[in-house]
Protein backbone atom coordinates (compact mmCIF):
# COMPACT_ATOMS: atom_id res chain seq x y z
CA UNK A 1 0.00 0.00 0.00
CA UNK A 2 1.09 3.57 -0.54
CA UNK A 3 1.19 6.00 2.36
CA UNK A 4 -1.82 7.80 0.85
CA UNK A 5 -3.93 4.79 1.81
CA UNK A 6 -3.00 5.18 5.48
CA UNK A 7 -3.33 8.98 5.38
CA UNK A 8 -6.83 8.51 4.03
CA UNK A 9 -7.70 5.92 6.70
CA UNK A 10 -6.68 8.39 9.41
CA UNK A 11 -8.72 11.09 7.70
CA UNK A 12 -11.79 8.84 7.78
CA UNK A 13 -11.07 8.07 11.42
CA UNK A 14 -10.82 11.76 12.28
CA UNK A 15 -14.18 12.37 10.65
CA UNK A 16 -15.76 9.88 13.05
CA UNK A 17 -14.28 10.99 16.36
CA UNK A 18 -15.14 13.87 18.63
CA UNK A 19 -13.34 17.18 18.73
CA UNK A 20 -10.86 18.06 21.51
CA UNK A 21 -9.69 14.51 21.83
CA UNK A 22 -6.50 12.50 21.86
CA UNK A 23 -6.14 8.95 20.50
CA UNK A 24 -3.32 6.63 21.55
CA UNK A 25 -2.80 3.28 19.81
CA UNK A 26 0.11 0.87 20.19
CA UNK A 27 1.46 -1.52 17.56
CA UNK A 28 2.12 -4.26 20.13
CA UNK A 29 4.93 -5.86 22.08
CA UNK A 30 7.20 -8.75 21.29
CA UNK A 31 6.14 -11.85 23.19
CA UNK A 32 8.65 -14.24 24.70
CA UNK A 33 8.37 -17.77 23.34
CA UNK A 34 11.10 -19.47 25.36
CA UNK A 35 14.53 -18.58 26.74
CA UNK A 36 15.88 -15.90 24.39
CA UNK A 37 13.43 -16.51 21.55
CA UNK A 38 10.35 -14.42 20.76
CA UNK A 39 7.21 -15.40 18.91
CA UNK A 40 6.94 -13.86 15.46
CA UNK A 41 5.69 -10.35 16.00
CA UNK A 42 2.05 -9.88 15.01
CA UNK A 43 1.10 -6.23 14.66
CA UNK A 44 -2.16 -4.88 16.06
CA UNK A 45 -4.37 -4.66 12.99
CA UNK A 46 -6.11 -1.40 13.98
CA UNK A 47 -2.70 0.23 14.38
CA UNK A 48 -1.53 -1.19 11.07
CA UNK A 49 -4.68 0.01 9.32
CA UNK A 50 -3.87 3.57 10.37
CA UNK A 51 -0.10 3.52 9.77
CA UNK A 52 1.15 0.68 7.54
CA UNK A 53 3.89 0.09 10.09
CA UNK A 54 4.68 -3.48 11.14
CA UNK A 55 7.00 -3.05 14.10
CA UNK A 56 6.71 -3.54 17.84
CA UNK A 57 6.48 -0.69 20.36
CA UNK A 58 5.38 2.05 18.05
CA UNK A 59 2.74 4.46 19.36
CA UNK A 60 0.39 6.47 17.18
CA UNK A 61 -0.96 9.63 18.79
CA UNK A 62 -3.75 11.52 17.04
CA UNK A 63 -5.02 14.84 18.28
CA UNK A 64 -8.17 16.57 17.10
CA UNK A 65 -8.37 20.10 18.46
CA UNK A 66 -10.76 22.77 17.22
CA UNK A 67 -11.30 20.51 14.23
CA UNK A 68 -7.63 20.64 13.33
CA UNK A 69 -5.62 17.46 13.38
CA UNK A 70 -2.16 16.64 14.62
CA UNK A 71 -0.48 13.29 14.08
CA UNK A 72 2.56 11.90 15.88
CA UNK A 73 4.45 8.63 15.96
CA UNK A 74 6.70 7.46 18.77
CA UNK A 75 9.26 4.83 17.77
CA UNK A 76 12.18 3.06 19.41
CA UNK A 77 15.56 4.64 18.83
CA UNK A 78 18.05 2.29 17.19
CA UNK A 79 20.71 0.88 19.48
CA UNK A 80 23.99 0.35 17.52
CA UNK A 81 24.66 -3.01 19.21
CA UNK A 82 21.17 -4.34 18.48
CA UNK A 83 21.53 -3.14 14.90
CA UNK A 84 24.58 -5.41 14.54
CA UNK A 85 22.72 -8.43 15.91
CA UNK A 86 19.20 -8.18 14.52
CA UNK A 87 19.28 -5.29 12.06
CA UNK A 88 17.89 -1.80 12.28
CA UNK A 89 14.37 -0.88 13.26
CA UNK A 90 12.70 1.92 11.33
CA UNK A 91 14.45 5.26 11.34
CA UNK A 92 12.33 8.39 11.65
CA UNK A 93 12.23 9.16 7.93
CA UNK A 94 11.32 5.56 7.12
CA UNK A 95 8.42 5.62 9.57
CA UNK A 96 7.23 8.86 7.92
CA UNK A 97 7.54 7.45 4.43
CA UNK A 98 5.47 4.40 5.30
CA UNK A 99 2.71 6.12 7.21
CA UNK A 100 2.62 9.72 6.03
CA UNK A 101 2.92 10.87 9.67
CA UNK A 102 5.50 13.65 9.54
CA UNK A 103 6.11 14.24 13.24
CA UNK A 104 8.10 11.25 14.53
CA UNK A 105 9.61 11.20 18.02
CA UNK A 106 11.35 8.61 20.15
CA UNK A 107 9.65 6.51 22.81
CA UNK A 108 11.93 8.08 25.41
CA UNK A 109 9.97 11.32 24.87
CA UNK A 110 6.52 9.73 25.19
CA UNK A 111 5.96 9.96 28.94
CA UNK A 112 6.91 13.62 29.06
CA UNK A 113 4.70 14.31 26.07
CA UNK A 114 1.71 12.62 27.67
CA UNK A 115 2.34 14.26 31.06
CA UNK A 116 2.21 17.66 29.38
CA UNK A 117 -0.64 17.07 26.97
CA UNK A 118 -3.08 14.30 27.82
CA UNK A 119 -5.08 16.31 30.39
CA UNK A 120 -5.77 19.08 27.88
CA UNK A 121 -8.35 16.99 26.07
CA UNK A 122 -11.94 16.26 27.02
CA UNK A 123 -11.77 12.78 25.65
CA UNK A 124 -9.12 10.14 25.25
CA UNK A 125 -9.63 7.37 22.71
CA UNK A 126 -7.90 4.11 23.56
CA UNK A 127 -8.07 0.72 21.93
CA UNK A 128 -10.01 -1.35 24.47
CA UNK A 129 -10.35 -4.37 22.23
CA UNK A 130 -11.07 -7.40 24.36
CA UNK A 131 -10.77 -5.60 27.69
CA UNK A 132 -12.46 -7.91 30.13
CA UNK A 133 -11.41 -10.90 28.09
CA UNK A 134 -9.27 -13.36 30.05
CA UNK A 135 -6.45 -12.94 27.57
CA UNK A 136 -4.02 -10.09 28.10
CA UNK A 137 -4.23 -8.30 24.82
CA UNK A 138 -1.67 -5.94 23.35
CA UNK A 139 -3.32 -2.56 23.71
CA UNK A 140 -5.16 -3.41 26.92
CA UNK A 141 -1.98 -3.34 28.89
CA UNK A 142 -1.10 0.15 27.77
CA UNK A 143 -4.69 1.40 27.94
CA UNK A 144 -5.07 0.18 31.53
CA UNK A 145 -1.80 1.81 32.55
CA UNK A 146 -2.78 5.13 30.99
CA UNK A 147 -6.22 5.11 32.60
CA UNK A 148 -4.63 4.51 36.01
CA UNK A 149 -1.67 6.85 35.71
CA UNK A 150 -3.61 9.85 34.46
CA UNK A 151 -6.88 9.05 36.29
CA UNK A 152 -8.58 9.25 32.94
CA UNK A 153 -12.33 9.53 33.16
CA UNK A 154 -13.52 10.28 29.66
CA UNK A 155 -12.07 7.27 27.92
CA UNK A 156 -13.72 6.17 24.69
CA UNK A 157 -13.04 2.86 22.99
CA UNK A 158 -11.79 3.56 19.46
CA UNK A 159 -11.94 -0.12 18.50
CA UNK A 160 -15.55 -0.11 17.22
CA UNK A 161 -14.85 3.02 15.17
CA UNK A 162 -11.82 1.51 13.44
CA UNK A 163 -13.61 -1.80 12.98
CA UNK A 164 -16.43 -0.06 11.16
CA UNK A 165 -13.90 1.49 8.78
CA UNK A 166 -12.05 -1.79 8.33
CA UNK A 167 -15.13 -3.82 7.47
CA UNK A 168 -15.68 -1.97 4.18
CA UNK A 169 -12.81 -2.56 1.78
CA UNK A 170 -11.29 -0.04 -0.61
CA UNK A 171 -10.17 -0.84 -4.13
CA UNK A 172 -6.55 -1.26 -2.94
CA UNK A 173 -7.58 -3.66 -0.19
CA UNK A 174 -9.65 -5.71 -2.62
CA UNK A 175 -6.61 -5.98 -4.87
CA UNK A 176 -4.55 -7.39 -2.00
CA UNK A 177 -7.26 -9.88 -1.08
CA UNK A 178 -7.52 -10.90 -4.74
CA UNK A 179 -3.77 -11.40 -4.90
CA UNK A 180 -3.96 -13.66 -1.84
CA UNK A 181 -6.78 -15.64 -3.47
CA UNK A 182 -4.85 -16.01 -6.72
CA UNK A 183 -1.84 -17.50 -4.94
CA UNK A 184 -4.12 -19.75 -2.89
CA UNK A 185 -5.53 -21.05 -6.18
CA UNK A 186 -2.05 -22.04 -7.35
CA UNK A 187 -1.43 -23.73 -4.00
CA UNK A 188 -4.68 -25.70 -4.09
CA UNK A 189 -3.99 -26.87 -7.63
CA UNK A 190 -0.58 -28.04 -6.45
CA UNK A 191 -2.25 -30.03 -3.66
CA UNK A 192 -4.61 -31.66 -6.13
CA UNK A 193 -1.74 -32.55 -8.43
CA UNK A 194 0.38 -34.04 -5.65
CA UNK A 195 -2.40 -35.90 -3.80
CA UNK A 196 -2.15 -39.70 -3.60
CA UNK A 197 -2.97 -42.42 -1.08
CA UNK A 198 -0.19 -43.13 1.40
CA UNK A 199 1.00 -39.56 1.86
CA UNK A 200 0.63 -38.03 5.30
CA UNK A 201 -1.55 -34.93 5.62
CA UNK A 202 1.50 -32.82 6.53
CA UNK A 203 3.35 -34.02 3.45
CA UNK A 204 0.54 -32.88 1.18
CA UNK A 205 0.24 -29.62 3.16
CA UNK A 206 3.91 -28.85 2.52
CA UNK A 207 3.26 -28.39 -1.21
CA UNK A 208 0.93 -25.51 -0.36
CA UNK A 209 3.53 -23.94 1.92
CA UNK A 210 6.07 -24.10 -0.88
CA UNK A 211 3.76 -22.21 -3.24
CA UNK A 212 3.19 -19.48 -0.64
CA UNK A 213 6.88 -18.99 0.14
CA UNK A 214 7.77 -19.13 -3.51
CA UNK A 215 5.36 -16.33 -4.45
CA UNK A 216 6.90 -13.24 -2.93
CA UNK A 217 6.57 -11.77 0.51
CA UNK A 218 3.63 -13.80 1.64
CA UNK A 219 2.62 -16.08 4.46
CA UNK A 220 -0.20 -18.50 5.22
CA UNK A 221 -3.30 -16.79 6.59
CA UNK A 222 -3.55 -19.22 9.50
CA UNK A 223 -2.50 -22.75 10.40
CA UNK A 224 -3.60 -24.89 7.47
CA UNK A 225 -6.28 -27.49 8.09
CA UNK A 226 -5.36 -30.63 6.15
CA UNK A 227 -7.88 -33.29 7.13
CA UNK A 228 -8.24 -36.68 5.51
CA UNK A 229 -11.23 -39.00 6.00
CA UNK A 230 -12.83 -38.79 9.43
CA UNK A 231 -10.47 -35.99 10.53
CA UNK A 232 -12.45 -33.63 8.31
CA UNK A 233 -15.37 -33.97 10.72
CA UNK A 234 -13.37 -31.96 13.28
CA UNK A 235 -13.92 -28.33 12.32
CA UNK A 236 -10.51 -26.95 13.28
CA UNK A 237 -8.36 -30.06 12.93
CA UNK A 238 -4.75 -28.89 12.64
CA UNK A 239 -2.70 -31.91 13.77
CA UNK A 240 -2.28 -32.87 10.09
CA UNK A 241 -0.40 -36.06 11.03
CA UNK A 242 -2.56 -38.86 9.62
CA UNK A 243 -1.96 -40.98 6.53
CA UNK A 244 -4.27 -40.25 3.59
CA UNK A 245 -6.17 -43.34 2.50
CA UNK A 246 -7.43 -44.53 -0.84
CA UNK A 247 -11.15 -43.85 -1.39
CA UNK A 248 -11.25 -41.10 1.21
CA UNK A 249 -11.73 -37.38 0.84
CA UNK A 250 -9.30 -34.75 2.03
CA UNK A 251 -10.46 -31.33 3.21
CA UNK A 252 -8.22 -28.28 3.09
CA UNK A 253 -9.10 -24.99 4.79
CA UNK A 254 -6.29 -22.57 4.15
CA UNK A 255 -5.22 -19.25 2.78
CA UNK A 256 -2.44 -16.89 1.94
CA UNK A 257 -1.86 -13.35 3.14
CA UNK A 258 -0.39 -10.42 1.26
CA UNK A 259 0.49 -7.38 3.39
CA UNK A 260 -1.76 -9.01 6.03
CA UNK A 261 -4.76 -9.13 3.68
CA UNK A 262 -5.88 -12.71 3.79
CA UNK A 263 -7.80 -15.22 1.74
CA UNK A 264 -9.73 -18.01 3.46
CA UNK A 265 -10.64 -20.89 1.18
CA UNK A 266 -11.80 -24.48 1.72
CA UNK A 267 -11.80 -27.21 -0.86
CA UNK A 268 -12.48 -30.92 -0.51
CA UNK A 269 -11.34 -33.51 -3.06
CA UNK A 270 -10.81 -37.28 -3.29
CA UNK A 271 -7.33 -38.37 -2.28
CA UNK A 272 -7.10 -40.62 -5.35
CA UNK A 273 -8.83 -38.19 -7.72
CA UNK A 274 -12.18 -39.96 -8.01
CA UNK A 275 -15.27 -39.52 -5.79
CA UNK A 276 -17.19 -42.60 -4.63
CA UNK A 277 -20.94 -42.35 -5.39
CA UNK A 278 -21.76 -41.46 -1.76
CA UNK A 279 -18.96 -38.90 -1.50
CA UNK A 280 -20.23 -37.33 -4.69
CA UNK A 281 -23.77 -37.08 -3.29
CA UNK A 282 -22.64 -35.40 -0.09
CA UNK A 283 -20.22 -33.13 -1.94
CA UNK A 284 -22.91 -32.07 -4.41
CA UNK A 285 -25.26 -31.23 -1.53
CA UNK A 286 -22.70 -28.90 0.04
CA UNK A 287 -21.87 -27.39 -3.34
CA UNK A 288 -25.55 -26.65 -4.03
CA UNK A 289 -25.75 -24.76 -0.76
CA UNK A 290 -22.48 -22.95 -1.43
CA UNK A 291 -23.76 -21.69 -4.79
CA UNK A 292 -27.22 -20.71 -3.55
CA UNK A 293 -25.78 -18.84 -0.58
CA UNK A 294 -23.41 -16.89 -2.81
CA UNK A 295 -26.39 -15.84 -4.92
CA UNK A 296 -28.28 -14.85 -1.76
CA UNK A 297 -25.62 -12.42 -0.58
CA UNK A 298 -26.10 -8.73 -1.23
CA UNK A 299 -26.17 -5.38 0.50
CA UNK A 300 -28.86 -4.98 3.14
CA UNK A 301 -29.16 -8.53 4.45
CA UNK A 302 -27.88 -9.39 7.91
CA UNK A 303 -25.52 -12.16 8.92
CA UNK A 304 -28.50 -13.71 10.70
CA UNK A 305 -30.54 -13.79 7.45
CA UNK A 306 -27.54 -15.40 5.79
CA UNK A 307 -27.11 -18.03 8.50
CA UNK A 308 -30.82 -18.87 8.60
CA UNK A 309 -30.91 -19.29 4.84
CA UNK A 310 -27.90 -21.62 4.86
CA UNK A 311 -29.41 -23.72 7.65
CA UNK A 312 -32.68 -24.06 5.78
CA UNK A 313 -30.86 -25.28 2.66
CA UNK A 314 -28.56 -27.64 4.55
CA UNK A 315 -31.55 -29.14 6.38
CA UNK A 316 -33.21 -29.93 3.04
CA UNK A 317 -30.00 -31.48 1.73
CA UNK A 318 -29.51 -33.59 4.87
CA UNK A 319 -33.03 -34.96 4.48
CA UNK A 320 -32.34 -35.86 0.85
CA UNK A 321 -29.13 -37.58 1.92
CA UNK A 322 -31.08 -39.66 4.43
CA UNK A 323 -29.13 -38.22 7.35
CA UNK A 324 -31.97 -36.62 9.31
CA UNK A 325 -35.78 -36.59 9.54
CA UNK A 326 -36.27 -33.66 11.87
CA UNK A 327 -35.03 -30.10 11.24
CA UNK A 328 -33.50 -29.79 14.71
CA UNK A 329 -31.13 -32.67 13.97
CA UNK A 330 -29.15 -30.60 11.47
CA UNK A 331 -26.79 -29.70 14.28
CA UNK A 332 -25.46 -33.28 14.22
CA UNK A 333 -23.93 -32.64 10.80
CA UNK A 334 -23.52 -28.85 10.60
CA UNK A 335 -22.57 -26.80 13.62
CA UNK A 336 -20.79 -23.62 12.60
CA UNK A 337 -21.85 -20.41 10.94
CA UNK A 338 -22.00 -19.87 7.20
CA UNK A 339 -19.48 -17.08 6.96
CA UNK A 340 -17.51 -14.20 8.41
CA UNK A 341 -15.82 -11.02 7.27
CA UNK A 342 -12.21 -11.26 6.09
CA UNK A 343 -9.54 -8.58 5.74
CA UNK A 344 -6.49 -7.90 7.86
CA UNK A 345 -7.66 -10.72 10.12
CA UNK A 346 -9.09 -14.08 9.11
CA UNK A 347 -12.11 -13.41 11.25
CA UNK A 348 -12.10 -9.73 10.49
CA UNK A 349 -14.25 -7.87 12.99
CA UNK A 350 -17.54 -6.46 11.69
CA UNK A 351 -19.94 -7.18 14.53
CA UNK A 352 -20.85 -3.52 14.99
CA UNK A 353 -22.45 -3.43 11.60
CA UNK A 354 -25.43 -5.78 11.47
CA UNK A 355 -26.23 -5.16 7.81
CA UNK A 356 -23.97 -6.21 5.00
CA UNK A 357 -22.91 -3.25 2.92
CA UNK A 358 -21.17 -2.81 -0.40
CA UNK A 359 -17.42 -3.39 -0.09
CA UNK A 360 -17.55 -6.02 2.63
CA UNK A 361 -15.88 -9.36 1.91
CA UNK A 362 -17.63 -12.33 3.50
CA UNK A 363 -16.82 -16.01 3.33
CA UNK A 364 -19.38 -18.57 2.21
CA UNK A 365 -18.50 -21.90 3.79
CA UNK A 366 -21.23 -24.49 4.13
CA UNK A 367 -20.12 -27.91 5.30
CA UNK A 368 -21.45 -31.31 6.27
CA UNK A 369 -19.58 -33.57 8.67
CA UNK A 370 -20.54 -37.24 8.88
CA UNK A 371 -17.97 -39.03 11.06
CA UNK A 372 -19.78 -42.39 10.85
CA UNK A 373 -19.17 -42.34 7.10
CA UNK A 374 -15.67 -40.84 7.39
CA UNK A 375 -16.85 -37.91 5.29
CA UNK A 376 -16.34 -34.23 5.96
CA UNK A 377 -16.97 -31.67 3.22
CA UNK A 378 -16.58 -27.91 3.37
CA UNK A 379 -16.49 -25.62 0.35
CA UNK A 380 -15.53 -22.03 1.10
CA UNK A 381 -15.30 -19.02 -1.17
CA UNK A 382 -14.57 -15.34 -0.52
CA UNK A 383 -17.40 -13.09 -1.63
CA UNK A 384 -17.51 -9.34 -2.28
CA UNK A 385 -20.82 -7.72 -1.35
CA UNK A 386 -22.24 -5.26 -3.88
CA UNK A 387 -25.40 -3.14 -4.01
CA UNK A 388 -27.32 -5.63 -6.11
CA UNK A 389 -25.66 -8.91 -5.36
CA UNK A 390 -22.29 -10.47 -4.84
CA UNK A 391 -19.07 -11.25 -6.68
CA UNK A 392 -17.27 -14.50 -5.97
CA UNK A 393 -13.60 -13.48 -5.77
CA UNK A 394 -12.49 -17.13 -5.69
CA UNK A 395 -14.66 -18.36 -8.54
CA UNK A 396 -11.60 -19.55 -10.48
CA UNK A 397 -10.67 -22.15 -7.87
CA UNK A 398 -12.33 -25.28 -9.19
CA UNK A 399 -15.09 -26.95 -7.22
CA UNK A 400 -17.40 -28.80 -9.63
CA UNK A 401 -17.19 -32.60 -9.27
CA UNK A 402 -16.43 -33.11 -12.94
CA UNK A 403 -13.77 -30.37 -13.00
CA UNK A 404 -12.02 -31.82 -9.96
CA UNK A 405 -11.97 -35.33 -11.38
CA UNK A 406 -10.77 -34.16 -14.78
CA UNK A 407 -8.09 -31.97 -13.26
CA UNK A 408 -6.79 -34.77 -11.06
CA UNK A 409 -6.90 -37.30 -13.89
CA UNK A 410 -4.79 -35.07 -16.12
CA UNK A 411 -2.36 -33.91 -13.45
Ligand SMILES: [Mn+2]
Pocket residue numbers: 264340363365380
Ligand atom coordinates in the same frame (compact mmCIF):
# COMPACT_ATOMS: atom_id res chain seq x y z
MN1 LIG B 1 -13.50 -19.22 7.04
